[in-house]
Amino acid sequence: MGVELPNVTEETIGILKDKVISMDVFFVTGVDRSLFSERVVFTGNLRMSPEEALRLLNEAVEEVGLATTVRLFMISEEAARDVGGSGGGSVIDLGRSSGTNAVRGGGSVMDVDDEPEGDGSRPCIVALPYSDKPDVSGLRPSVVAFCCLLVAAVSTGSYGISAFAASPGFAAAINGGDLSVLSRTVPMSAATAVIAVVHEVAHRVVAAVRGVKLGPPFFVPSLQVGNYGSVTPFADFPPTRSHLLDVALAGPIAGFVASAACLVTGLVLTGSASASAASAVASGGFGFADSPLALFPVVPAALFRASALGGYIVQALLPGGVIGVDGLVTVHPFVLAGYTGLLANALNALPIGRLDGGRAVLAAFGRATASAVGGVSLTLLGVATVFGDSPLLLAWLLFVLFLQRDDDVPCLNEVTEPSTARTVAALVMLVVAVAILLPMPVSVSVPLAAVTDQL
Numbered sequence: 001m002g003v004e005l006p007n008v009t010e011e012t013i014g015i016l017k018d019k020v021i022s023m024d025v026f027f028v029t030g031v032d033r034s035l036f037s038e039r040v041v042f043t044g045n046l047r048m049s050p051e052e053a054l055r056l057l058n059e060a061v062e063e064v065g066l067a068t069t070v071r072l073f074m075i076s077e078e079a080a081r082d083v084g085g086s087g088g089g090s091v092i093d094l095g096r097s098s099g100t101n102a103v104r105g106g107g108s109v110m111d112v113d114d115e116p117e118g119d120g121s122r123p124c125i126v127a128l129p130y131s132d133k134p135d136v137s138g139l140r141p142s143v144v145a146f147c148c149l150l151v152a153a154v155s156t157g158s159y160g161i162s163a164f165a166a167s168p169g170f171a172a173a174i175n176g177g178d179l180s181v182l183s184r185t186v187p188m189s190a191a192t193a194v195i196a197v198v199h200e201v202a203h204r205v206v207a208a209v210r211g212v213k214l215g216p217p218f219f220v221p222s223l224q225v226g227n228y229g230s231v232t233p234f235a236d237f238p239p240t241r242s243h244l245l246d247v248a249l250a251g252p253i254a255g256f257v258a259s260a261a262c263l264v265t266g267l268v269l270t271g272s273a274s275a276s277a278a279s280a281v282a283s284g285g286f287g288f289a290d291s292p293l294a295l296f297p298v299v300p301a302a303l304f305r306a307s308a309l310g311g312y313i314v315q316a317l318l319p320g321g322v323i324g325v326d327g328l329v330t331v332h333p334f335v336l337a338g339y340t341g342l343l344a345n346a347l348n349a350l351p352i353g354r355l356d357g358g359r360a361v362l363a364a365f366g367r368a369t370a371s372a373v374g375g376v377s378l379t380l381l382g383v384a385t386v387f388g389d390s391p392l393l394l395a396w397l398l399f400v401l402f403l404q405r406d407d408d409v410p411c412l413n414e415v416t417e418p419s420t421a422r423t424v425a426a427l428v429m430l431v432v433a434v435a436i437l438l439p440m441p442v443s444v445s446v447p448l449a450a451v452t453d454q455l
Contacts, residue, residue: 007038012070016127017042017338020060025053026125032080038132041080042125050074050415051240052125057125066211070135073126073237076413079367080124123415127411134409136215136233137289141333145216152219152227153193159226160189163297163336166328168346184295184333191337192226195258202254204230207247212238220399224392227256227341229348230405238411242418245363245426248356252429261309263338267317270296270332293330301329303339304440309432310342311440342436349433353378353405357430361407364426371407378405384437 013031021028024047032041046053054074061067135141164170164185173181200217207214213235220228232251238244273293304314318329350355352374362370378400384395417423 094158155221156226160185183301188333193234198258199255206250250361259341266334268334314397346433346436360426
């Protein structure tokens with residue numbers, strides 16, 4: 001017989017229309033049922049502020065005994081039409097992709113008292129079965145999250161080891177059975193892990209303060225940067241777009257700050273070690289092999305030209321004396337951890353689907369704008385991947401295409417816009433992400449290369 005889908009019954013629809021949605025709160029002009037009645041849209045005219053209307057509606061739902069039967073959302077008519085439509089831009093479709101049945105099938109059957117009017121920007125009320133919410137609790141999600149954590153831990157540790165591959169004597173020591181040199185990689189791997197944890201903790205602290213429920217984090221491993229951070233699913237629907245925006249911004253902002261602090265600290269430590277080594281060598285005290293620089297990873301100088309913002313920071317603080325004759329640069333492990341942390345956080349801040357950046361754009365500018373911006377961003381990411389020949393971008397593109405490009409869960413109130421300050425913060429985050437992901441212009445990156453050529 002198959003599984004019976006949760007739906008809003010005709011009896012419930014009648015109670016909502018006659019006893020819950022009063023004319024002085026929302027004047028109903030039409031009732032739009034989806035194919036299997038798993039969602040119902042009430043169109044009409046809102047008679048008061050969205051916040052006050054939703055509060056009164058929820059109180060009425062409790063009074064008639066439907067608090068555990070149905071859940072009400074207030075969204076725009078345009079967004080509501082996408083629910084159960086052609087599959088794109090669906091307001092509730094993350095509930096489905098998260099393991100629930102919030103939206104199934106295509107199309108909707110109109111059963112209206114009057115044909116809906118307006119340009120699609122008017123508020124409407126959407127009713128869903130109360131049982132339809134993101135399914136991110138229970139044993140299976142927890143097991144998957146734990147497995148992701150283990151794999152990400154291994155990839156982060158491997159990344160720390162690979163960063164030392166070009167360091168003098170490191171590979172030879174490993175091949176000779178001297179595993180003690182692996183201790184050099186611990187600061188690198190630890191700093192990379194800490195940046196990812198800071199990002200995730202920021203999400204959770206803000207979510208706890210704002211009363212937003214989150215599911216377990218799913219850390220994403222990466223061979224190129226250790227890890228891409230984590231996927232942070234919602235365990236319930238955010239109350240408003242402001243709540244969604246606060247949670248979305250917290251992770252990238254904290255991640256950017258932690259990464260930049262790690263990068264600058266590493267550059268300062270590199271400069272200090274370089275100055276000490278140069279002074280000792282000049283005085284005949286000891287050679288390079290005896291200096292702290294010998295314990296640092298060695299990487300191509302061109303690596304730091306892959307990011308405009310990161311490259312500018314490195315160029316401003318990296319001492320020229322650590323640039324090797326073969327175009328390699330010796331840096332403190334924190335430099336690499338901070339630099340790749342900037343890249344990982346910037347990728348998460350891209351305005352696509354359920355990424356932090358996609359959530360931020362949805363919250364700040366609405367679902368239609370988020371869908372358009374997400375499509376453009378995904379296309380540009382694909383172009384950059386093809387022409388940039390970047391394994392880092394290729395892996396992220398595939399991850400986003402298959403797992404993160406869909407719309408996120410709706411807010412209970414998607415009509416009320418966030419404050420101007422929050423919107424500006426979202427724009428600043430996007431600008432910083434772009435500045436990180438754009439490569440340094442050749443004309444600007446020449447001085448760093450020129451130092452290499454002179455040695």
